Amino acid sequence: MRLKYPSSIKIVRIPCTGKVDILHILRAFEMGADGVYAVGCMEGDCHYDSGNFRARKRVEQARKILDTIGIGGERVQMYNLSAGEGPLFAKYAVEMHEKILKLGPNPLKLAKKKAA
Amino acid sequence: MIVADKKPIEEIIEEIKDYTTILILGCNECVTVCEAGGKKEVGILASALRMYFLNQGKDVTIDERTLERQCDHEYLEEIRDVADQYDAIVSLACGVGVQFTAEEYHTVPVIPGVNTCFLGATEARGLWTERCQACGECILARTGGICPVSRCAKRILNGPCGGSSNGKCEINKELDCAWQLIIDRLDALGKLDDYETISPIKDWSTDRAGGPRKVVREDVQL
Numbered sequence: 001m002r003l004k005y006p007s008s009i010k011i012v013r014i015p016c017t018g019k020v021d022i023l024h025i026l027r028a029f030e031m032g033a034d035g036v037y038a039v040g041c042m043e044g045d046c047h048y049d050s051g052n053f054r055a056r057k058r059v060e061q062a063r064k065i066l067d068t069i070g071i072g073g074e075r076v077q078m079y080n081l082s083a084g085e086g087p088l089f090a091k092y093a094v095e096m097h098e099k100i101l102k103l104g105p106n107p108l109k110l111a112k113k114k115a116a
Numbered sequence: 117m118i119v120a121d122k123k124p125i126e127e128i129i130e131e132i133k134d135y136t137t138i139l140i141l142g143c144n145e146c147v148t149v150c151e152a153g154g155k156k157e158v159g160i161l162a163s164a165l166r167m168y169f170l171n172q173g174k175d176v177t178i179d180e181r182t183l184e185r186q187c188d189h190e191y192l193e194e195i196r197d198v199a200d201q202y203d204a205i206v207s208l209a210c211g212v213g214v215q216f217t218a219e220e221y222h223t224v225p226v227i228p229g230v231n232t233c234f235l236g237a238t239e240a241r242g243l244w245t246e247r248c249q250a251c252g253e254c255i256l257a258r259t260g261g262i263c264p265v266s267r268c269a270k271r272i273l274n275g276p277c278g279g280s281s282n283g284k285c286e287i288n289k290e291l292d293c294a295w296q297l298i299i300d301r302l303d304a305l306g307k308l309d310d311y312e313t314i315s316p317i318k319d320w321s322t323d324r325a326g327g328p329r330k331v332v333r334e335d336v337q338l
Contacts, residue, residue: 021156022160023156023159023160023163026160026163026164026167027163029167030163030166030167065125065160065164068124068125068126068164068168069125069164069165069167069168069171070168070171070172071167071171107171108167108170108171111170111171111172111173112170114173115170115173115175
């Protein structure tokens with residue numbers, strides 16, 4: 001297929017999105033990520049039954065925390081697609097990339113520069 | 117176990133905003149099981165607070181530590197060497213752990229990071245319900261293993277009252293009438309005759325009515 005998606009995106013491979021924890025998402029922001037999105041299987045198609053639903057809930061909780069602390073919950077997103085939907089994977093990557101470009105960099109980067 | 121719920125991050129921020137070195141102290145026992153104050157919740161809160169203060173342009177150090185228990189001297193001793201280095205400790209243990217930590221480290225402010233709710237059980241993932249009010253004189257042997265003190269809104273000992281309708285309590289249609297549960301269980305046990313026995317007036321002096329309580333066991337004291 002050789003589809004292109006933005007080089008800004010770093011893929012972290014996990015066995016199931018059910019493995020994603022709020023802490024992983026928060027740590028990514030602490031380490032300077034501008035945005036984080038989880039790509040899980042289609043709802044109802046999870047091999048572990050409910051992994052993608054767990055991920056969705058954790059993404060929602062991470063959103064709330066990021067909103068509370070002023071980083072912006074909209075920087076976190078959950079997507080669902082099947083393993084056969086390569087073009088959709090690339091489309092979501094572009095969508096997320098553009099969304100983050102609009103939102104600008106992680107505010108912590110600016111704060112770190114100011115503090116330095 | 118003791119069931120606690122997370123405090124809103126905003127409330128914790130308000131309490132600690134004037135400090136610059138803070139320890140977030142978790143507990144490996146009950147609050148870990150009810151997902152309010154274990155190692156993971158310590159990590160989440162500490163990460164959120166670090167980002168909040170950095171974003172506010174404040175130089176605040178937030179460290180993380182989780183003890184086996186905060187309600188025992190021996191485990192609290194593990195932070196003896198470092199406790200004084202902090203302006204404040206946010207304890208994610210239950211109210212017992214918060215107070216015991218405060219007693220152990222008298223000059224360091226200890227701030228609660230959770231709301232301690234009740235003695236309960238995990239009914240399902242994310243659902244904890246009350247089962248015991250620690251009244252100090254257990255009557256479960258007479259009530260089919262179902263506690264009217266903690267599960268009946270009126271705490272009545274000879275129920276049900278007139279507010280019981282279709283097995284539910286009048287205060288909430290979702291809430292089971294404890295006395296309906298008791299009668300059903302006594303029936304299942306073939307002990308409905310026990311229901312006919314009137315419970316005597318309970319000695320509430322072993323409950324909170326008698327003031328703060330203590331258990332003294334000379335047989336195990338050193």
